[in-house]
Amino acid sequence: MKYSYVTLMLLLLLGPNCYSQAKLEREHRIQKSQFPSINMDHLPMENTKNIRYYREIDTSKITYTLKFRKGKMHYHLDYNEKGTLQNTGFIVKEIDIPTDTYAQIRSVLNANFEKIKIKYIQQRYLGSSENVLKNTFQNLMLPSNTYKVMFRGKKVDQREDYFAIFNAEGYLIKTTTALPANYDRVLY
Structure with a gap:
């Protein structure tokens, strides 16, 4: 009886920590038929390679991303x-x-971090601005640009991947923790 009381107390104390849920935010590759219908006439798609379609599921919204390579540049368009x-x-x-x-x-x-290693940097343009596609493909430097930086940061012996968004002057707008890659396809 004495051990069941101790076991019950351990379960009550450790139970909520074991079942906590992280914010689900994953990007999965999808087929073109699953991508929403968009007007491709405005996109300069000549000489493009590696056209891929992605769907990012977040707890609050769903975002579809068209990724491709044109010349030596890797572009993304979020819908x-x-x-x-x-x-x-x-x-x-x-x-x-x-x-x-x-x-x-x-x-x-x-x-903010002891050590950092930048994985990639994206220069981004807001989709609501006028001539957004023209500005993107001409690589214009505008005051409304933002930079999305994915990096690995170390804080007190703990390394994690982070996303940080900076404005055109380099001031921090937002930082979030990135989830690890999805390895569901790996069998052990």
């Missing part, structure tokens, strides 16, 4: 469920970002 353009962008290197902006981004990251 909502109705096929309305939300934002666009492409992957850049640190040399492509203005020096002052990149210095500000590095200083913010170094102030």
Whole structure:
């Protein structure tokens, strides 16, 4: 009887911690038929390679992403469920970002983390702005640009992947923890 009381107390104390739920946010590759219908006439799709369709499921919304490579640039176009353009962008290197902006981004990251390793940087344009596709494919530097940085950061002997969004001047807008890759296909 004495052990059942101790066991019951352990289950009550540890139970809520074991069943906590993380925010589900995953990106899965889908077929073209599952992608919402969009107007492809405005997209300069000549000389494009590796066209892929993705669906990102979040707890609050569903986002569809069209990714492709044109020349040496890797572009992405994000749409909502109705096929309305939300934002666009492409992957850049640190040399492509203005020096002052990149210095500000590095200083913010170094102030919040012991060590950082940047995995990639995206230069993004809001889908609601006028001529968003033209601005994206011409690589224009606008004051409404944002930079999405995926990096691995270390805080007190704990390494995790993070997403950080910075404005055009390099000031932090938002930081979120990235979920690990989905390895459901791996069999042990």
